[in-house]
Amino acid sequence: MKATARAHTNIALIKYWGKRDEEKILPTNNSLSLTLDGFHTTTTVTFEEDLTEDTFVLDEQPVTGEQYERVTQYLDLIRTYAGKEDLFADVYSINAVPTAAGFASSASGFAALAAAATRALDLNVTDQELSMLTRQGSGSACRSIYGGFAEWEKGERADGSDSYAVPIVPADYWDIRVAAVVLSADKKDVSSREGMKRTVDTSVFYQGWLDNIPNDLNAIKLGIKERNFEQVGQIAEANCLKMHATTLGAHPPFTYWHDTTMAVMQTVQTMRANGIPVYFTIDAGPNVKVLYLPEHEALVEQTLREAPGVSDVVLSRAGNGISYL
Ligand code: DP6
Secondary structure, three states, X not given: OEEEEEEEEEEEEEXXXXXXXXXXXXXXXXXXXXXXXXXXXXXXXEEEOXXXXXXXXXXXXXXXXXXXXXXXXXXXXXXXXXXXOOOEEEEEEEEEOOHHHOOOXXXXXXXXXXXXXXXXXXXXXXXXXHHHHHHOOOHHHHHHHOOOEEEEEOOOOOOOOOOEEEEEEOHHHOOOEEEEEEOOOOOOOOOHHHHHHHHHHHOOOHHHHHHHHHHHHHHHHHHHHOOOHHHHHHHHHHHHHHHHHXXXXXXXXXXXXXXXXXXXXXXXXXXXXXXXXXXEEOOOOOOEEEEEOHHHHHHHHHHHHOOOOOOEEEEEOXXXXXEEO
């Protein structure tokens, strides 16, 4: 009863920002992402009859505390799903997600865990079922089941049975690239989970955010189909700014941006003014991700490295969905 799975992280171009059900992790809006090949988690799950508790080893270090609880609670969900409540597991994970790159390793982490655990238990799940199970570990992770571009359909039902990601186009459809600009290794003040909750509960701008999603989604999907980089980039950047605007309208207000975040945003806009098509997006932290095309890679990397406050730049291409090793 052992299986190994690999999942890549993803970057949202239309952000998931808010839940309608916190326990089942059901979102208030559809989101859309690009899976990235540079950042992945490989997880082996071994269920054994004679284990008396779960263990979790990450990057060769035994994990305890909150991080361990999240994994064992997630395994409870899989055990219940499988009808095997008494079976414990050893979980062994390797993260090839430079943590400092500001990519939520929870996306690749929960996608790999869900895939390995279901395979180890011989559950014959479809991609849709796997995405639905993954969603309940961490919302954004449900999009990492697929390579290339994927959309998480928020669904309407209270039980979450229609809330899962669907593939849009695979990784090899379009060679679009992402530079992760590393600014700060500090732990973030407000987690994405807490930040989106505060925003939903208190932000005077939240309804505006929701009202704009259908337009952004339709336009970006058209841009992807037509491989129209300017259209995809413009919409992604504007959607990111709208998401971050909601945090300023929350109570108490907050922002994920540092002065260096804004310096990189400025650098991107200056490159654009000089004729290089580049666009930024930012998740629930200070680091910036920059979208660019292969022909501009050298220039984009060099310019970003020279921007104030930048400690590293990590380049990535479009990545594949779940694989089993
Ligand atoms: C800003 O998926 O980390 O990165 O569902 O509570 O685990 P939970 O949240 P999480 O939130 C990600 C938020 C985001 C946008 C996105 O990835 O869509």
